[in-house]
Amino acid sequence: MTAPARRVSSRLAAIAPSATLAVDSKAKALKAAGRPVIGFGAGEPDFPTPDYIVEAAVAAAREPRNHRYTPAGGLPELKEAIAAKTLRDSGYEIDPASVLVTNGGKQAVFQAFAAIVDPGDEVLLPAPYWTTYPEAIALAGGTPVEVFAGADQDYLVTVEQLEAARTENTKALLFCSPSNPTGAVYSPEQTKAIGEWALEHGIWVITDEIYEHLLYDGAEFSPIVRLVPELADQTIVLNGVAKTFAMTGWRVGWMISPADVTKAASNFQSHLTSNVANVSQRAAIAALTGPLDAVYEMREAFDRRRRTMVSMLREIDGVVCPTPRGAFYAYPSVEGLIGHTIRGREISSSADLASVILDEAEVAVVPGEAFGPSGFMRLSYALGDDDLAEGVGRIQSLLAE
Numbered sequence: 361m362t363a364p365a366r367r368v369s370s371r372l373a374a375i376a377p378s379a380t381l382a383v384d385s386k387a388k389a390l391k392a393a394g395r396p397v398i399g400f401g402a403g404e405p406d407f408p409t410p411d412y413i414v415e416a417a418v419a420a421a422r423e424p425r426n427h428r429y430t431p432a433g434g435l436p437e438l439k440e441a442i443a444a445k446t447l448r449d450s451g452y453e454i455d456p457a458s459v460l461v462t463n464g465g466k467q468a469v470f471q472a473f474a475a476i477v478d479p480g481d482e483v484l485l486p487a488p489y490w491t492t493y494p495e496a497i498a499l500a501g502g503t504p505v506e507v508f509a510g511a512d513q514d515y516l517v518t519v520e521q522l523e524a525a526r527t528e529n530t531k532a533l534l535f536c537s538p539s540n541p542t543g544a545v546y547s548p549e550q551t552k553a554i555g556e557w558a559l560e561h562g563i564w565v566i567t568d569e570i571y572e573h574l575l576y577d578g579a580e581f582s583p584i585v586r587l588v589p590e591l592a593d594q595t596i597v598l599n600g601v602a603k604t605f606a607m608t609g610w611r612v613g614w615m616i617s618p619a620d621v622t623k624a625a626s627n628f629q630s631h632l633t634s635n636v637a638n639v640s641q642r643a644a645i646a647a648l649t650g651p652l653d654a655v656y657e658m659r660e661a662f663d664r665r666r667r668t669m670v671s672m673l674r675e676i677d678g679v680v681c682p683t684p685r686g687a688f689y690a691y692p693s694v695e696g697l698i699g700h701t702i703r704g705r706e707i708s709s710s711a712d713l714a715s716v717i718l719d720e721a722e723v724a725v726v727p728g729e730a731f732g733p734s735g736f737m738r739l740s741y742a743l744g745d746d747d748l749a750e751g752v753g754r755i756q757s758l759l760a761e
């Protein structure tokens with residue numbers, strides 16, 4: 361008997377669905393069914409996109425030149441704006457030709473790995489990590505090598521840990537600061553030490569800077585290329601407008617890389633998706649060339665919610681919550697609750713806990729399993745103050761039983 365033909369390719373069959381989107385859609389479905397669910401799952405600001413950005417898009421939609429194909433790698437004006445913004449926010453100059461405009465930061469993540477990773481290559485992945493990275497690495501044929509830093513080290517990996525995980529197959533390091541999912545922020549000194557280590561060993565750095573403006577408690581954004589300029593020739597910077605300007609739905613991101621990598625990734629994109637929607641690109645130009653006041657206002661709200669969330673989580677027995685200093689996530693360790701029984705259900709993992717919290721308190725959180733080891737939960741604080749207090753309050757009451 362011949363074996364049945366494989367329907368789905370092994371490469372795609374190996375991809376897990378995005379756990380964060382899955383939690384979010386389950387919460388939204390329950391809400392649509394009339395349940396009073398509060399969702400801490402989604403990684404997106406609850407604010408509308410600032411008006412001046414929306415107005416630029418409305419004007420762009422009326423212009424026929426935006427109704428046509430444009431260069432696959434991005435509008436020249438947007439690449440110029442990204443170069444100017446990089447100088448303003450990161451403090452170093454780039455050639456606009458080194459920019460590739462992508463459909464959100466996510467496409468930049470996939471294209472970055474596709475551009476530099478070959479089968480057999482290892483990519484060091486500090487864990488907890490954003491759920492998309494290992495999929496992008498594996499799809500490029502690479503092997504993610506997790507380097508874990510727990511709550512006891514504020515989720516920050518050290519050079520010693522990276523060095524211990526390095527082999528002759530190590531091609532790249534994924535670096536994300538401020539971090540999704542932990543909210544951890546590397547200091548300039550830590551960033552510089554990691555950059556110097558990568559430079560010394562010829563390891564590429566893929567640095568995801570999408571949360572660069574969302575910093576609290578005096579934390580500083582540390583662009584690795586500014587701290588170690590020689591690293592530019594082996595670094596891919598990933599960024600986008602989604603988180604900074606409340607523009608998750610507009611789908612504009614970018615990568616900045618050495619000429620050969622940008623060319624390879626642009627060729628790839630020219631077959632895959634071509635140009636990002638022109639109206640969105642014009643909106644992104646308005647965002648990047650405009651003032652940052654609206655961003656600072658949103659950041660103030662996130663900061664207030666962050667403090668409320670962290671202090672409420674810390675009141676729960678068995679929960680340890682390091683202070684997140686960036687992005688908009690709290691990442692408490694819930695290891696102290698593993699082994700407990702809640703409403704007759706035994707909790708043997710953070711996935712069990714998240715599931716009990718959803719069923720019994722009607723609150724959606726993402727379990728640590730989506731980002732690496734079990735034993736943690738990610739809660740986004742990018743939602744309204746009242747919902748936030750109500751949602752964490754419900755978790756407190758459930759876990760106090």
Ligand SMILES: Cc1ncc(COP(=O)(O)O)c(C=O)c1O
Binds near residue numbers: 540
């Ligand atoms: C760390 C990180 N990088 C990149 C992205 C991609 O964002 P987008 O594709 O919406 O631009 C996200 C979104 O959740 C993220 O958290």
